[in-house]
Amino acid sequence: MESHNDAVASISARLQQFYALRQPFRVYHGSTNSTRAAAKSRDNTVDTSALDHVLEIDGAKKTALVEPNVPMDVLVAAAVEKGLVPLVVMEFPGITVGGGFSGSAGESSSCRHGPFDGTANWIEIVLPDGEVARASKTERPDLFWGAASAFGTLGVVTLLEVQLRDAKPFVELTHHPVSSFPDARQKIQDEVANESVDYVDGIAFSSTSLVISSGRLVDAVPAGTEPRGYLRRRDPWFYLDVQKRTRRAKQPVVDYVPLVDYLFRWDRGGFWVARYAYKYFFTPFNRITRALLDSFMHARVMYHALHKSGLSDTYIIQDVGVAYDAANDFARWVDETLHIYPVWMCPLRVRRDAPDAAYGLHADFADPDKPEFMLNFGVWGPGPGDYKELVRLNRAIEHKLHEIGGQKTLYAQAYYTEEEFWQTYNRPAYDSVREKYHASHLPSVYDKVKVDDNAKRDVMEGSRMPKLLQNVRPFQGLYGVYKAWRGGDYLLQSKKNTPTAAPSPPKQNS
Numbered sequence: 001m002e003s004h005n006d007a008v009a010s011i012s013a014r015l016q017q018f019y020a021l022r023q024p025f026r027v028y029h030g031s032t033n034s035t036r037a038a039a040k041s042r043d044n045t046v047d048t049s050a051l052d053h054v055l056e057i058d059g060a061k062k063t064a065l066v067e068p069n070v071p072m073d074v075l076v077a078a079a080v081e082k083g084l085v086p087l088v089v090m091e092f093p094g095i096t097v098g099g100g101f102s103g104s105a106g107e108s109s110s111c112r113h114g115p116f117d118g119t120a121n122w123i124e125i126v127l128p129d130g131e132v133a134r135a136s137k138t139e140r141p142d143l144f145w146g147a148a149s150a151f152g153t154l155g156v157v158t159l160l161e162v163q164l165r166d167a168k169p170f171v172e173l174t175h176h177p178v179s180s181f182p183d184a185r186q187k188i189q190d191e192v193a194n195e196s197v198d199y200v201d202g203i204a205f206s207s208t209s210l211v212i213s214s215g216r217l218v219d220a221v222p223a224g225t226e227p228r229g230y231l232r233r234r235d236p237w238f239y240l241d242v243q244k245r246t247r248r249a250k251q252p253v254v255d256y257v258p259l260v261d262y263l264f265r266w267d268r269g270g271f272w273v274a275r276y277a278y279k280y281f282f283t284p285f286n287r288i289t290r291a292l293l294d295s296f297m298h299a300r301v302m303y304h305a306l307h308k309s310g311l312s313d314t315y316i317i318q319d320v321g322v323a324y325d326a327a328n329d330f331a332r333w334v335d336e337t338l339h340i341y342p343v344w345m346c347p348l349r350v351r352r353d354a355p356d357a358a359y360g361l362h363a364d365f366a367d368p369d370k371p372e373f374m375l376n377f378g379v380w381g382p383g384p385g386d387y388k389e390l391v392r393l394n395r396a397i398e399h400k401l402h403e404i405g406g407q408k409t410l411y412a413q414a415y416y417t418e419e420e421f422w423q424t425y426n427r428p429a430y431d432s433v434r435e436k437y438h439a440s441h442l443p444s445v446y447d448k449v450k451v452d453d454n455a456k457r458d459v460m461e462g463s464r465m466p467k468l469l470q471n472v473r474p475f476q477g478l479y480g481v482y483k484a485w486r487g488g489d490y491l492l493q494s495k496k497n498t499p500t501a502a503p504s505p506p507k508q509n510s
Contacts, residue, residue: 004067007050008124008132008158014046015156016130022441027152029069029096051098051158054078062164063121068098068157075162076263085167085259087113091266092299098157103411104149104362106376108199108215111192111347117148118352124159129438132158137354145352145359145366146433151410151448154439168217170227171199171262175253176212177246181331184210185324185375188347192373199262202345203239207335211246212345221256228255230265233294236287238265239272239342270299272342273315273380277302280311314390316340316383317413318397321348321374322406333400334379338393344378361445363429376409391415391451410449421446 030049051067073093100116122136135143199215383390
C-alpha cells in the first residue's frame with residue numbers, strides 16, 4: 001500500500017494547487033473507452049495512470065481491492081485465479097474499474113446485480129480541495145452515490161473494494177430465437193424472472209429476427225459437447241456465430257462457453273461495429289480477412305483508432321435505457337427512423353436497495369415508485385455523411401427518450417441543450433453533493449458529456465495528418481490505425497494471442 005499511498009498523496013497535492021486557484025482540471029487515466037473528443041494539456045491535467053494495480057483478492061470476503069485504472073481483463077484474471085469473478089464484468093477487456101464506477105457501466109449480469117457502481121462496497125476518493133475521503137453505502141452514502149456515474153466531477157476516485165462471487169469454468173448459454181420485438185421483450189422478462197439464470201442479453205438482427213441469450217454458470221461441459229470459444233484468432237465473432245447457429249432454429253440452441261470467453265465475447269469486432277471498418281477500407285468481410293486483421297479488431301485498438309482518426313464523430317453511437325413498458329415503442333421507432341441493425345438489448349436492474357441511496361445524478365434509482373428495470377438498447381452504426389443530418393438524428397433519439405421517459409448512458413455523445421439535459425437527470429441531488437464536497441467550480445457532468453465542437457477542432461488541428469487528407473476516405477481511417485499501431489495497442493493484442501485473457505478456474509467433474 002505504500003506506493004498507492006504515495007500516489008494518492010501526490011494527487012491530493014495536485015488538487016490542492018488547483019483548488020487554491022479554483023481551477024478546473026482533467027484526469028489522465030492512460031486509456032479511454034469514451035467516444036467523445038476532449039482537450040487535455042499538462043497544465044490542466046491530473047495524472048492518475050499509475051493507479052493500475054489489483055492490491056488484494058480476499059477469498060474469504062469475496063472482494064477485490066483494486067485501483068481505478070485496472071482494466072477488466074486484469075481484474076478478471078486476478079479473481080479467476082482464486083476461483084472468483086466480479087459480479088458485473090463490462091464487455092470490453094480495456095474498460096477500467098474506475099470507468100465502470102464513474103460511468104454507469106452495465107452488462108448481461110446487471111439484470112441481477114445492477115450497474116457496476118452498485119457492486120462496489122466502498123471507494124477512496126480525493127476531493128477537489130485535496131481531502132482524501134472514504135465513502136460507502138453506509139459511510140458518507142451521499143458521497144458514494146454522488147461519485148457513482150459522476151464522470152469524475154466530484155473528485156478523483158483512487159481505490160475501490162469490489163464484490164466478487166464464486167466462479168465456474170463455463171457458461172451454459174441458451175439462445176432463444178424470436179420473430180418480433182414484443183416477443184423478445186417478453187422472453188427477456190421471462191429469463192430475468194428465472195432465478196437460475198445469471199446472464200441475459202440479446203441481439204436484434206432485424207425487426208423479425210432477434211435472439212435472446214441467457215446464461216448460467218456451470219462446472220463442466222456435457223460429454224460429447226465441444227465448448228465454443230470467442231477470443232482466439234481462429235474463433236468466430238460472437239454475434240456472427242449466434243446469427244449463424246439460430247438462423248433456421250425452431251428451438252433454443254444451447255452452447256457451452258469458457259467463462260472468460262463469455263465475459264469478453266464482444267471484444268473481437270467491438271460487438272459488430274468493426275464490420276463497418278471493412279466497408280470503409282474497401283476490404284472483403286469474410287473469415288479469412290477477419291483472421292488476418294484480428295489484431296486490429298479488438299476494442300482497445302478500435303477505440304484508439306476512432307479517437308485519433310475522428311471517425312467516431314461520423315457514427316451514431318448511443319446506449320439508451322427505457323422502461324419495459326416503453327420498450328416496444330422505442331424499438332419500433334428505431335426500426336422506422338434509424339434503420340440500424342444489429343441492436344443490442346440488455347436488461348438492467350437499476351433499483352438501489354441500499355436504505356440511503358437517493359443521491360447524485362441517478363438519485364431517482366432509489367425511488368420505489370420508479371421502474372425497477374430498464375431495457376438498454378445499444379444503437380451503433382454509421383451516420384449520414386452530412387454532419388447536420390447526423391446531429392438531427394442524434395437529437396431525434398434524445399427527443400424520443402424524453403418523450404418516453406428514457407435515459408442515455410453518457411459515455412457516448414450527448415447533443416442535449418443544458419436545459420434538456422437537466423430535465424432528464426436529477427440536478428438538485430447532483431448539485432447538492434457537489435456543493436457539500438467543494439466541487440461546484442468543476443465542470444458538471446453536462447459540461448463533460450456534451451458534444452464539444454471546439455475539442456473536435458483542436459483534436460484535428462493537433463493531428464499530424466496532412467490537412468489535404470483529413471476527412472478523406474480511407475486516409476482518415478488509415479491515420480487512426482497508424483496511431484493505434486504506434487501507440488502499442490496493436491502489439492498488445494499480438495502478444496495476447498492466447499486462447500483466453502485469463503485462466504479458467506479449476507474444472508470440477510460433474
